[in-house]
Amino acid sequence: MQGAKTTTAAEGAAEPTPERMGGSKPAERKIMSGAEIVWATLERLGVETVFGYPGGAILPTYDALTRSKVHHVLVRHEQGATHMADGYARASGRVGVAIATSGPGATNMVTGIATAMMDSSPIVCITGQVGSAVIGTDAFQEVDITGITLPITKHNYLVTRADEVAASLREAFEIAASDRPGPVLVDITKDAQQGKCEFDWEAAAPRMTRREPVFFPSQGELDAALKLINEAERPVILAGHGIILSGAEQQVRTLAERAGIPVALTLLGLGCFPASHPLSLGMMGMHGEAWVNAAIQNADLLIALGMRFDDRVTGKLSTYALKAKKIHVEIDRAEINKNVRVDAPLIGDLREILERLLPGVKANPRAEWRSVISGSKQDSAVRDIQNLPDSGHLYAAHAIHDLWRETEGKAVVVTDVGQHQMWEAQYYHHERSRTLITSGGLGSMGFALPAGIGAKVAQPESEVWVVVGDGGFQMTMAELATIVQEKLNVKIAIINNGYLGMVRQWQEFFYEGRYESTPLLSPDFVKLAEAYGIPAVAVTQRSQTLPAIRMARSQPGAALIDFRVEQEDSVYPMVPAGADLDAMIRRPTPLVERPSDE
Ligand SMILES: Cc1cc2nc3c(=O)[nH]c(=O)nc-3n(C[C@H](O)[C@H](O)[C@H](O)COP(=O)(O)OP(=O)(O)OC[C@H]3O[C@@H](n4cnc5c(N)ncnc54)[C@H](O)[C@@H]3O)c2cc1C
Numbered sequence: 126m127q128g129a130k131t132t133t134a135a136e137g138a139a140e141p142t143p144e145r146m147g148g149s150k151p152a153e154r155k156i157m158s159g160a161e162i163v164w165a166t167l168e169r170l171g172v173e174t175v176f177g178y179p180g181g182a183i184l185p186t187y188d189a190l191t192r193s194k195v196h197h198v199l200v201r202h203e204q205g206a207t208h209m210a211d212g213y214a215r216a217s218g219r220v221g222v223a224i225a226t227s228g229p230g231a232t233n234m235v236t237g238i239a240t241a242m243m244d245s246s247p248i249v250c251i252t253g254q255v256g257s258a259v260i261g262t263d264a265f266q267e268v269d270i271t272g273i274t275l276p277i278t279k280h281n282y283l284v285t286r287a288d289e290v291a292a293s294l295r296e297a298f299e300i301a302a303s304d305r306p307g308p309v310l311v312d313i314t315k316d317a318q319q320g321k322c323e324f325d326w327e328a329a330a331p332r333m334t335r336r337e338p339v340f341f342p343s344q345g346e347l348d349a350a351l352k353l354i355n356e357a358e359r360p361v362i363l364a365g366h367g368i369i370l371s372g373a374e375q376q377v378r379t380l381a382e383r384a385g386i387p388v389a390l391t392l393l394g395l396g397c398f399p400a401s402h403p404l405s406l407g408m409m410g411m412h413g414e415a416w417v418n419a420a421i422q423n424a425d426l427l428i429a430l431g432m433r434f435d436d437r438v439t440g441k442l443s444t445y446a447l448k449a450k451k452i453h454v455e456i457d458r459a460e461i462n463k464n465v466r467v468d469a470p471l472i473g474d475l476r477e478i479l480e481r482l483l484p485g486v487k488a489n490p491r492a493e494w495r496s497v498i499s500g501s502k503q504d505s506a507v508r509d510i511q512n513l514p515d516s517g518h519l520y521a522a523h524a525i526h527d528l529w530r531e532t533e534g535k536a537v538v539v540t541d542v543g544q545h546q547m548w549e550a551q552y553y554h555h556e557r558s559r560t561l562i563t564s565g566g567l568g569s570m571g572f573a574l575p576a577g578i579g580a581k582v583a584q585p586e587s588e589v590w591v592v593v594g595d596g597g598f599q600m601t602m603a604e605l606a607t608i609v610q611e612k613l614n615v616k617i618a619i620i621n622n623g624y625l626g627m628v629r630q631w632q633e634f635f636y637e638g639r640y641e642s643t644p645l646l647s648p649d650f651v652k653l654a655e656a657y658g659i660p661a662v663a664v665t666q667r668s669q670t671l672p673a674i675r676m677a678r679s680q681p682g683a684a685l686i687d688f689r690v691e692q693e694d695s696v697y698p699m700v701p702a703g704a705d706l707d708a709m710i711r712r713p714t715p716l717v718e719r720p721s722d723e
């Protein structure tokens with residue numbers, strides 16, 4: 126980079142530093158190793174905690190950590206480090222940082238990087254790389270991690286000189302957090318860590334800076350969208366993750382309230398609009414409530430805000446919301462007309478665009494449309510498991526609903542992937558942004574426990590609950606040790622149904638009940654937790670649910686509950702993959718309970 130001089134490690138040792146020459150040390154012109162520059166840069170960027178695991182190619186950087194204020198959380202697997210950084214980013218809105226060695230350390234990060242990419246989560250992953258002189262020789266623990274992660278990062282860097290470290294890291298942070306956020310990887314060779322150069326913060330300013338919005342809708346485009354909004358009789362807002370990323374919660378609320386527009390949410394949007402708000406419909410899509418999907422199919426206008434029409438959201442595209450005109454407010458122009466053709470695309474930052482739109486939005490209670498939707502709610506609600514008589518059996522929905530009641534909906538809940546994830550979305554009602562953290566796009570089992578750790582580090586004052594299946598928990602349960610070592614107060618609710626439940630459900634519905642490879646043996650989770658010194662209890666009856674949750678909440682540190690729930694329950698309603706959005710499989714009523722269920 127301009128303004129900085131590189132030397133090799135050997136030259137660096139003999140460098141005539143100002144101190145050796147008897148002079149005073151200028152504040153901003155310090156000779157440092159690339160490894161020291163890693164930490165100095167992170168400190169300047171405001172990073173307080175990183176999640177990582179050491180190894181040979183990153184050892185110089187770990188050695189320099191001894192002289193840094195940054196706190197390092199030692200994980201048990203590098204996948205955990207990436208999910209922790211991701212959970213941290215989603216809980217805080219700041220960039221999360223993960224660090225690992227070359228080769229297997231770097232490849233263990235791949236799932237976490239792809240998870241962050243799919244859900245637009247800003248993380249920076251720093252990996253050690255073999256010395257630049259041996260790159261391409263199949264050196265010990267050499268892997269082309271920039272090549273491997275090219276399609277699953279927003280950008281990545283191979284840094285081969287100490288004087289590139291600061292600029293690469295600064296730019297990585299800028300790119301991760303700007304526009305549509307995402308993961309950036311910075312791979313630093315061992316000689317770049319060991320080499321010395323001047324640490325010149327100013328000269329390392331990012332070349333790609335946080336951009337002024339390149340795209341902003343013209344007045345004509347804004348007027349066209351306003352006309353659609355003001356003339357619509359049956360509009361629905363589709364509220365997505367982009368609302369949280371853009372911080373547009375208040376603007377969305379103003380739009381909905383002024384124009385009387387019901388709000389349907391994506392899984393990743395949950396929390397951005399209060400669940401208790403009279404205009405909130407709840408989650409749309411494959412496991413959304415039937416009335417939400419019916420409202421979308423009958424709408425005459427969809428106002429899609431920061432959501433990308435995922436296939437879990439639309440069902441069959443050729444029959445999706447055919448009666449509706451569509452407005453799509455989206456920062457990434459590649460998302461426009463990707464899955465659903467829209468009538469009025471507005472490309473740019475959601476909050477800015479809504480601020481421009483709102484003055485032109487006419488007040489309208491839309492009472493008739495809202496009462497049509499309320500009517501269909503009644504019909505669906507009677508099928509709800511919460512309305513079934515309490516026969517003492519423990520359903521996952523009961524456990525999650527009780528958790529919601531007991532925590533008054535105020536906890537940060539981090540879920541894994543599967544049935545329990547959908548039940549959480551249905552039965553834990555989120556009032557605020559960043560209180561549901563889940564892997565949506567990639568659907569990565571093993572996400573919850575480490576992401577919960579990251580969330581707790583980001584929000585130490587919040588009550589954090591990990592809601593995880595017996596399958597997903599076993600993928601990353603080694604991170605229990607991280608919780609204990611870091612003395613983190615993370616509560617864990619295992620929804621233990623003895624199956625890879627969501628796959629079992631698909632086998633039941635679509636493969637004639639052939640449960641191939643889905644019954645799942647687990648260890649005694651209570652004993653396992655106790656082996657780590659974590660208080661734990663098993664729950665088999667509904668009546669034990671509240672006492673168990675209270676026990677867990679009363680612990681000063683981590684606690685675990687093993688909810689041994691009904692084994693063959695299914696998530697209803699469900700749109701079979703590729704079916705029409707309103708062709709939902711509904712919970713059979715009444716639910717038939719067999720004597721053997723006890
Ligand atoms: C088992 C399983 C079942 C699922 N079932 C459902 C389901 O029933 N219903 C459901 O909704 N989801 C479901 N999902 C999740 C689904 O796969 C998607 O992850 C989810 O729908 C994506 O939500 P989103 O589009 O709001 O968020 P993202 O995928 O994160 O997209 C956010 C969009 O916002 C844009 N954006 C970002 N920042 C800004 C900004 N500043 N201004 C404007 N735009 C911005 C981005 O470019 C992006 O297009 C399921 C997932 C799993 C694993």
Ligand SMILES: Cc1ncc(C[n+]2csc(CCOP(=O)(O)OP(=O)(O)O)c2C)c(N)n1
Binds near residue numbers: 542567568626
């Ligand atoms: C890493 C990974 N492997 C496989 C899958 C496919 N898959 C989706 S849900 C699921 C079952 C999850 O089982 P469990 O964790 O017990 O949760 P449950 O569905 O029973 O609540 C599987 C195997 C996945 N999403 N992620």
Ligand SMILES: [Mg+2]
Binds near residue numbers: 594595596621
């Ligand atoms: Mg399970």
